[in-house]
Amino acid sequence: MKPIASISLDLDNKWAYMKAHGDPKWESFPTYFPKVVPRILDILEQRDLKITFFIIGQDLEHEVNHAPLKMIADAGHEVANHSFNHEPWLHLYGPNQLAEEFQKTEDNIVKLTGQMPVGFRGPGFSLSDEVLRTLMRRGYLYDGTSFPTFLGPVARAYYFWTSGLSKDQKDDRKELFGRFKDGFKTLNPYSFSWRGRSIVEMPVTTMPIFRLPIHGSYLLFLAQISTTLAKFYFWIALKLCKLMSVEPHLLLHPLDFMGREDDDEMHFFPTMGEPTEKKVQLMTECIAMLQKHFHCVTMKEHVLHAKTNELPASTISVVPEGAQVDLA
Numbered sequence: 001m002k003p004i005a006s007i008s009l010d011l012d013n014k015w016a017y018m019k020a021h022g023d024p025k026w027e028s029f030p031t032y033f034p035k036v037v038p039r040i041l042d043i044l045e046q047r048d049l050k051i052t053f054f055i056i057g058q059d060l061e062h063e064v065n066h067a068p069l070k071m072i073a074d075a076g077h078e079v080a081n082h083s084f085n086h087e088p089w090l091h092l093y094g095p096n097q098l099a100e101e102f103q104k105t106e107d108n109i110v111k112l113t114g115q116m117p118v119g120f121r122g123p124g125f126s127l128s129d130e131v132l133r134t135l136m137r138r139g140y141l142y143d144g145t146s147f148p149t150f151l152g153p154v155a156r157a158y159y160f161w162t163s164g165l166s167k168d169q170k171d172d173r174k175e176l177f178g179r180f181k182d183g184f185k186t187l188n189p190y191s192f193s194w195r196g197r198s199i200v201e202m203p204v205t206t207m208p209i210f211r212l213p214i215h216g217s218y219l220l221f222l223a224q225i226s227t228t229l230a231k232f233y234f235w236i237a238l239k240l241c242k243l244m245s246v247e248p249h250l251l252l253h254p255l256d257f258m259g260r261e262d263d264d265e266m267h268f269f270p271t272m273g274e275p276t277e278k279k280v281q282l283m284t285e286c287i288a289m290l291q292k293h294f295h296c297v298t299m300k301e302h303v304l305h306a307k308t309n310e311l312p313a314s315t316i317s318v319v320p321e322g323a324q325v326d327l328a
Helices: 014-023 022-026 033-046 056-062 063-074 095-113 128-139 152-162 165-174 179-186 216-223 227-243 274-295 299-307
Strands: 004-010 052-055 078-081 190-194 199-200 248-250 296-297
Touching: 004 022, 004 274, 004 299, 014 022, 033 063, 033 274, 033 296, 052 056, 052 063, 056 095, 056 190, 063 095, 095 128, 095 190, 128 199, 190 296, 199 227, 199 299, 216 227, 216 248, 216 274, 227 274, 248 274
Parallel strands: 004 052, 004 248, 004 296, 052 078
Antiparallel strands: 190 199
16 A cells, blocks of 8 residues: 655745735736646646645635636645735734734635635745644644755745845745754654644655755756756655655645746746746656655645544644744
8 A cells, every 4th residue: 555645736826926026016916827727737637636725815806816716626626725915924923914814815715615724834934833823723724834944045045136125025034935944844744732722734845864855846946957857856755755754745836837938927936947848747747756656635635644643742842822833
């Protein structure tokens, strides 16, 4: 019997990337969903695969996005919460601001898809003790924000260097992609508890031992050097996951399935100069490779599976009011 794995896709829209990049044109909320969502769903249907889509609440406010977003739920995929405004400084929000952020997203998701989200991922891997408490108050089953890699600061530096952000904007984003010490976090699911409530943390898997990223965008970055290198790198990561008893969680994004023919305004994002066919082919092959070695499910199913086993006692933390949570 194959070990279990899961796949999620952070459904970040064009405006969200432009907002994070400091481009004022984001305020018109441009979208590429009508183009890319059916493409992704076709690939998943061909692979007979159900995954988790993390949806931004703001996108549900615009009718142009309704049909493609409803297609996701109608196809049987899990829908989860990726915040309302997609601001990577979510860790700076207070309790009331967070409650409003979650409530508006939940209301919109339920209204369009009929699903109440039980999972959350912070934009830009943004997390805090208050976010965790808010999730537990609202009855969430899991959080998928943890990103155990040493390369977060490197990615952030590159992002700042290529952006037009002001000093204040960079200060807001100073924890984007995480900190160096995040690389020491566990790769396996673990639990937080607070006042009789609990939530499972499901990390985005990085390469065991080395803690290098293995998500779709990073594989495509390597493919700019060599597609063979990218596939071999991913194969090594999966072998190490099996060796170290890690049940992997693969993270994808819409731009993993889009290339230069699709949107010339996204040129600032790495790999958007690559042809669409090349990117789609690599992502399809990597998904197939994951399916060959693991039984792939949604994040909700993955978490419920993890909960059937006793989570390590050392990873269960009590979160008191006002305390800082160390996600190690």
